[in-house]
Amino acid sequence: MITEVADFLILEDKSSTFEGELARAAKDILAKAKGYVGHKILSSHETPNRFLLVVEWETIEDHVMGFRQSEAFIEWRGIIGPFFKNPPTVEHFNVRKE
Amino acid sequence: MITEVADFLILEDKSSTFEGELARAAKDILAKAKGYVGHKILSSHETPNRFLLVVEWETIEDHVMGFRQSEAFIEWRGIIGPFFKNPPTVEHFNVRKE
Numbered sequence: 342m343i344t345e346v347a348d349f350l351i352l353e354d355k356s357s358t359f360e361g362e363l364a365r366a367a368k369d370i371l372a373k374a375k376g377y378v379g380h381k382i383l384s385s386h387e388t389p390n391r392f393l394l395v396v397e398w399e400t401i402e403d404h405v406m407g408f409r410q411s412e413a414f415i416e417w418r419g420i421i422g423p424f425f426k427n428p429p430t431v432e433h434f435n436v437r438k439e
Numbered sequence: 440m441i442t443e444v445a446d447f448l449i450l451e452d453k454s455s456t457f458e459g460e461l462a463r464a465a466k467d468i469l470a471k472a473k474g475y476v477g478h479k480i481l482s483s484h485e486t487p488n489r490f491l492l493v494v495e496w497e498t499i500e501d502h503v504m505g506f507r508q509s510e511a512f513i514e515w516r517g518i519i520g521p522f523f524k525n526p527p528t529v530e531h532f533n534v535r536k537e
Contacts, residue, residue, distance in 0.1 A: 343484065344481060346481070346491065360535065364535060381534055381535070382534070382535040383442060383444070383532035383533065383534055383535070384532060384533050384535060385530050385531070385532055386441065386499065386530065386531040386532065386533065387530045387531065388530060391530070393444065393532060401484065432483050432484065432485045432486060432489070433483070433484040433485065434481035434482060434483055434484065434491060435481065435482050435484065436479055436480070436481055437458065437462060437479070437480040437481070437482060
C-alpha cells in the first residue's frame with residue numbers, strides 16, 4: 342500500500358467550486374481506477390485556496406503506470422486542471438508502521 | 440476535529456535516525472498532549488529525506504495555543520529540531536465530509 346499526496350494551489354476565486362468538482366471527480370473517476378483503495382480531501386485553514394488530495398493505492402504502479410496513463414486520467418485532469426494556480430506537487434509516501 | 444500536516448525536510452544523512460526519533464517522540468510527548476487524537480508518520484518515496492507528520496487534534500487551539508505553548512513542545516522541538524535541513528512547513532486542514 343502506498344499513499345499519494347497531491348498538493349493543489351487553486352485560483353483564488355475558484356476554491357469553493359474546485360472543492361465540489363474535485364470531490365465529484367474523485368468519486369466518479371478516481372475511485373474506479375484499478376488499485377484504488379481510498380481517498381480524503383483536505384482544505385487548508387491558513388491558505389483557503391490550498392487543498393490536499395490523499396489517495397491510497399495498492400501499489401505505486403497502480404497510480405503512476407495505471408491511472409496516469411489511462412483515458413480516465415485525461416478526463417480527471419480536464420475537470421480539475423483548469424482550477425490550478427500552479428502545477429500541483431505530487432509525491433508518494435509509505436506510512437510508518439508503529 | 441482538525442488535521443495538522445507538518446512537512447519536514449531532513450539533513451540527508453540523518454533521515455533514518457530522524458524517523459525513529461520522531462516516532463518515539465510522537466508516542467512519548469505528542470500523544471500525551473491535551474486534545475491529541477492520533478497521528479501518522481509518512482516517509483516520501485521520491486525524496487528520501489522528506490517526511491510528513493499528520494496529527495489529528497480535537498481543536499486547532501489544542502495544537503497552537505496548547506501544545507505549542509507548553510513545556511512539552513520545547514522538549515519535542517529539542518529532539519526533532521536538530522535534524523531539520525529547512526524550517527518545517529505546518530498547516531491545519533479540515534477533512535471534507537462526503
